[in-house]
Amino acid sequence: MDRLKMEIEGITLTDDKLSIYLQENNLTATEEYTPSSNISKKNIYRTALAILESIANNPTYMRNLKNDDMSITQFSENLNNRIDSLDRKIRLMGSNDSDDGTGASFVYLFTD
Numbered sequence: 001m002d003r004l005k006m007e008i009e010g011i012t013l014t015d016d017k018l019s020i021y022l023q024e025n026n027l028t029a030t031e032e033y034t035p036s037s038n039i040s041k042k043n044i045y046r047t048a049l050a051i052l053e054s055i056a057n058n059p060t061y062m063r064n065l066k067n068d069d070m071s072i073t074q075f076s077e078n079l080n081n082r083i084d085s086l087d088r089k090i091r092l093m094g095s096n097d098s099d100d101g102t103g104a105s106f107v108y109l110f111t112d
Contacts, residue, residue: 003033007048011055021047038094045093049086052079 004018013021019029025047027040034040056079 001029003044004047007044008051011051013051018051021050024050038096042090042093042095045086045090049083049090052083052086055079056083 001015001018001022004022015029022029025043027043027047033044056076
């Protein structure tokens with residue numbers, strides 16, 4: 001739960017709602033976060049992405065979250081940029097804990 005709150009800093013949701021988002025991404029609020037686990041990290045990012053997408057789909061909530069010096073349009077653009085960035089990060093991450101987490105894949109080509 002604490003790691004998720006770090007990822008979505010500035011967004012206030014009840015612990016019950018956060019727990020539901022965590023459960024939807026194969027995590028539990030009481031489970032200890034393992035920073036070295038690609039699976040845990042990816043699931044935290046997926047959870048944060050789900051929360052951001054929920055905010056983006058709810059204009060009323062966006063209006064309540066925006067800063068005083070930022071318009072709703074700017075807030076929406078920044079939110080969409082963060083969603084795109086997080087989505088890309090998730091796609092590049094390894095799917096298991098034996099991956100190095102760089103998202104790189106190697107292809108060996110041999111020529112005669």
